[in-house]
Amino acid sequence: MSPEKIRLNTEWLCDCGGCHVSLVDLHEKILNVLESVQIQKCPVLTDEKGYPEAEIGILTGSIRTEHDRHAAIEMRKKCKTIIAFGTCAVYGGLHGAGLAHSREEIMDHVYLNSPTTRTNFIPATEVDGLEKLVTPIDEVIEVDLYLPGCPPHAHFIFEGLSALIEGTAPRVRQESVCGGCNRTMKKSDVTEIKNSADAVADDDICFLSQGFLCLGSVTLDRCLSPCPNHGIMCTGCAGPTMQILTEPNRDIRTEVSERMARLTEIPSEVIRKSMEQSAKTHYAYAMATKMIGDKPTFLIRKWIAEVEAS
Amino acid sequence: MGTVLNIAPVSRIEGHAKIAIHLDDNGNVEDAFLHIQSLRGFEKFIEGRPAEEVPRIVNRICGICPWMHHLASNKAVDGAFGVKPTATGHKLRELCQVMAHINDKILHFFFLASPDFVLGPDADYSVRNVIGIAKANPELATKVVKMRQLGQMMLERFAGKAIHPIAGVVGGFAKPMLEEERLELKRDAETLLDFSLYSLDFAINNVFSKYMDVISELGNITTGFLGTVDREDGSLRIYDGKQRLMKPDGSYVDFEGDDYADYLGEHVEPWAYSKMPYAKSWNEGFDLDLAAPRGIYRSNTLARINVCDKISTPRANAALEQFRSQFGRPAQQTLLYHYARLIEMVYACERTLELLEWDGITDTDIRAKVEPKAGRGVGIVEAPRGTLIHDYVTDANGCIESANLIVGTTHNIAPMNMSVKQAATSLIKDGNYNEGLLNQVEMAVRAYDP
Ligand code: SF4
Ligand code: SF4
Ligand code: SF4
Numbered sequence: 001m002s003p004e005k006i007r008l009n010t011e012w013l014c015d016c017g018g019c020h021v022s023l024v025d026l027h028e029k030i031l032n033v034l035e036s037v038q039i040q041k042c043p044v045l046t047d048e049k050g051y052p053e054a055e056i057g058i059l060t061g062s063i064r065t066e067h068d069r070h071a072a073i074e075m076r077k078k079c080k081t082i083i084a085f086g087t088c089a090v091y092g093g094l095h096g097a098g099l100a101h102s103r104e105e106i107m108d109h110v111y112l113n114s115p116t117t118r119t120n121f122i123p124a125t126e127v128d129g130l131e132k133l134v135t136p137i138d139e140v141i142e143v144d145l146y147l148p149g150c151p152p153h154a155h156f157i158f159e160g161l162s163a164l165i166e167g168t169a170p171r172v173r174q175e176s177v178c179g180g181c182n183r184t185m186k187k188s189d190v191t192e193i194k195n196s197a198d199a200v201a202d203d204d205i206c207f208l209s210q211g212f213l214c215l216g217s218v219t220l221d222r223c224l225s226p227c228p229n230h231g232i233m234c235t236g237c238a239g240p241t242m243q244i245l246t247e248p249n250r251d252i253r254t255e256v257s258e259r260m261a262r263l264t265e266i267p268s269e270v271i272r273k274s275m276e277q278s279a280k281t282h283y284a285y286a287m288a289t290k291m292i293g294d295k296p297t298f299l300i301r302k303w304i305a306e307v308e309a310s
Numbered sequence: 311m312g313t314v315l316n317i318a319p320v321s322r323i324e325g326h327a328k329i330a331i332h333l334d335d336n337g338n339v340e341d342a343f344l345h346i347q348s349l350r351g352f353e354k355f356i357e358g359r360p361a362e363e364v365p366r367i368v369n370r371i372c373g374i375c376p377w378m379h380h381l382a383s384n385k386a387v388d389g390a391f392g393v394k395p396t397a398t399g400h401k402l403r404e405l406c407q408v409m410a411h412i413n414d415k416i417l418h419f420f421f422l423a424s425p426d427f428v429l430g431p432d433a434d435y436s437v438r439n440v441i442g443i444a445k446a447n448p449e450l451a452t453k454v455v456k457m458r459q460l461g462q463m464m465l466e467r468f469a470g471k472a473i474h475p476i477a478g479v480v481g482g483f484a485k486p487m488l489e490e491e492r493l494e495l496k497r498d499a500e501t502l503l504d505f506s507l508y509s510l511d512f513a514i515n516n517v518f519s520k521y522m523d524v525i526s527e528l529g530n531i532t533t534g535f536l537g538t539v540d541r542e543d544g545s546l547r548i549y550d551g552k553q554r555l556m557k558p559d560g561s562y563v564d565f566e567g568d569d570y571a572d573y574l575g576e577h578v579e580p581w582a583y584s585k586m587p588y589a590k591s592w593n594e595g596f597d598l599d600l601a602a603p604r605g606i607y608r609s610n611t612l613a614r615i616n617v618c619d620k621i622s623t624p625r626a627n628a629a630l631e632q633f634r635s636q637f638g639r640p641a642q643q644t645l646l647y648h649y650a651r652l653i654e655m656v657y658a659c660e661r662t663l664e665l666l667e668w669d670g671i672t673d674t675d676i677r678a679k680v681e682p683k684a685g686r687g688v689g690i691v692e693a694p695r696g697t698l699i700h701d702y703v704t705d706a707n708g709c710i711e712s713a714n715l716i717v718g719t720t721h722n723i724a725p726m727n728m729s730v731k732q733a734a735t736s737l738i739k740d741g742n743y744n745e746g747l748l749n750q751v752e753m754a755v756r757a758y759d760p
Contacts, residue, residue: 018373018474027458049321095370110354115701117577119576226476231477231484281363
């Protein structure tokens with residue numbers, strides 16, 4: 001190994017593995033990267049079991065178990081720059097929805113109430129203890145760079161890694177998914193919220209104008225907007241835009257309901273209510289982060305209780 | 311007191327797992343366990359959500375085979391809403407599923423498993439990886455990277471996202487295929503078919519023949535098998551068909567997916583988070599005893615290749631016949647999972663071409679009208695890692711009331727535990743072991759591609 005190569009460690013915490021696949025799926029570019037980078041630890045590709053010293057450390061997934069916590073801390077100790085890679089690492093990700101359910105509820109469901117499970121107890125296992133909540137990694141260790149996306153598109157991964165390898169500051173783009181969407185927003189006379197099962201949407205006009213809830217305008221573009229350009233509303237998997245994260249009194253539902261009300265004849269109040277009722281869907285990816293979870297406008301447990309009571 | 315050898319994490323697999331080998335005072339194996347570290351509770355997260363949104367949520371159960379969850383989920387919601395996808399919608403979904411299988415097989419065989427064979431199980435661990443292959447055989451590495459790229463790009467161009475797909479919708483598919491797209495996909499699929507045939511030859515000549523002694527030993531156990539076959543002629547199916555559960559002696563029963571709970575049960579051991587499915591309908595209970603296992607069956611490639619009567623496409627079928635003449639039916643050797651994987655890759659390529667040549671594939675009637683309602687639906691597809699079952703009950707608003715999932719990998723957790731124990735017991739004697747031997751224990755797990 002030539003000594004001047006930049007050393008890279010990657011580690012996965014509680015996650016789906018998709019972010020690691022997206023790294024492998026830099027495809028031919030990975031061969032370029034390998035010219036200047038030495039991949040030491042990478043659970044899908046190499047057999048390194050420990051945590052060697054490295055310049056760059058990529059962490060995917062969020063913290064769900066004691067094992068995850070330990071791994072994040074070890075990575076921090078050994079790597080100069082830590083990248084929180086993917087929506088799970090940055091915001092907790094989809095399984096952050098664990099916030100809406102207690103650990104006990106989940107365990108009961110899986111081991112006691114499943115129709116095919118023939119045994120009737122919860123294992124007290126040797127597997128590293130399950131923590132109460134899902135935690136984004138920057139609540140446990142210092143993070144130097146954030147790359148959300150579920151998974152981030154190769155375009156952004158390559159851009160970020162190249163900047164690090166060359167020692168320049170990565171470009172941080174702040175466009176929302178709308179920026180890359182080919183649909184046009186225009187005022188309509190739609191009076192009702194529709195769901196994807198009710199009707200098939202027109203391909204050229206913004207979903208909001210047509211009465212479908214699309215999170216494109218509140219979602220950071222780390223994906224090149226594939227969903228609205230393939231007939232499907234954005235569900236916000238790359239996490240919220242900076243504006244949503246930093247302004248105390250704005251969040252996903254206030255922004256979207258106001259914009260949609262301007263584009264249709266539906267009152268913003270109606271849209272906001274509807275989004276609260278399906279908050280588990282609209283806040284799916286980012287509810288575990290304090291940046292959303294601690295907002296005075298975010299009351300997910302109350303909304304869920306309201307739905308359950310109705 | 312003896313000692314415990316931990317292999318943590320098991321590397322070059324697609325999930326999070328570790329192995330614990332318990333040695334007695336003399337350094338011989340007393341017991342060995344494989345722990346799969348994953349519990350996220352998706353069944354609970356999706357409760358209360360509108361069912362038609364769920365196919366895009368459950369993708370995140372597994373980023374290695376998100377298409378499988380996406381499509382099994384769509385099938386389950388179709389069932390719950392009582393809707394039959396249009397013929398074109400159905401075939402477009404199948405097309406994406408078989409294409410995803412091709413890409414997965416390239417990833418698993420070449421990126422994860424092949425270093426053990428191309429560089430050797432005892433090669434130094436720091437180079438025993440795909441980067442090591444890139445050094446030792448740059449031509450092969452470049453080819454493999456290009457082919458994986460070609461396959462993933464086919465999916466991304468046509469369906470928007472290759473990882474965490476969005477294009478399957480309840481009642482069918484989100485966008486039609488244009489004739490230009492069809493022609494491009496066909497051209498690329500022909501390239502992949504050539505590569506799949508090359509890969510099979512490569513493996514037969516450079517891997518399976520060379521490592522025959524390892525194959526006939528490592529991780530070997532005797533079990534039944536579960537897979538999906540064509541409802542009419544019993545040929546291999548991966549997107550849709552009936553389920554077939556085979557006993558170790560080769561006898562089998564066929565059943566429809568809706569009835570899976572009559573045939574399969576799930577067992578929990580106090581030492582593991584992961585549940586272990588077993589063949590409940592055999593009425594013999596559950597036991598991991600290596601000499602006399604009870605209720606244990608396997609899924610994934612070797613299982614599918616064992617349960618099918620034939621393969622409907624010519625080249626894959628020729629490969630199957632050659633395989634059977636050498637190893638019989640059912641073949642039990644664990645490392646043959648790799649061989650079966652490459653036969654399936656040929657099938658997936660041939661099937662992709664078949665679907666692209668089907669007359670209606672560019673029709674615009676891609677999606678049936680859907681009305682959310684109360685019901686129950688079971689959606690089953692063959693994921694690369696095994697039979698994937700999504701079972702949903704919806705309420706009158708079409709929201710998920712309850713869900714039961716059996717994920718592909720879990721079928722193999724019980725047999726993987728047995729294979730780990732078998733491998734550890736035969737390799738570790740009188741306290742003698744080294745990194746290379748422990749890697750061989752991992753190889754027994756890698757074959758299952760958990
Ligand atoms: S961010 Fe998305 S792709 Fe990445 S690990 Fe999490 S769920 Fe998987
Ligand atoms: S809201 Fe959605 S459909 Fe509308 S422009 Fe933004 S991304 Fe496109
Ligand atoms: S859901 Fe939105 S953020 Fe996620 S990939 Fe689609 S367009 Fe991008």
